[in-house]
Amino acid sequence: MTTINATKGEFVNLINGLFQVQELKGKEFSLAVGKNISIIRDSLKDVEEAGKPSEEFMELAKEVNNIANENQEDS
DSSP states (O other): OOOOOOOHHHHHHHHHHHHHHTTSSOHHHHHHHHHHHHHHHHHTHHHHHHHSOOHHHHHHHHHHHHHHHHHHHHO
């Protein structure tokens, strides 16, 4: 197994590239791509968690959308 030292951003770019080629033909290639996606996804869990909006933010976003919808109806 080869170890790659890269930044989180580089790993995000790498996983995005793997998603783009995962539908190409070839059983062995598909298995390798799937395995690498799984490994990188596990390594990026902290980034994914950090990118999720909090419950407070989601509530605020709902309120903003409700106000915006009310303003559209009044126009």
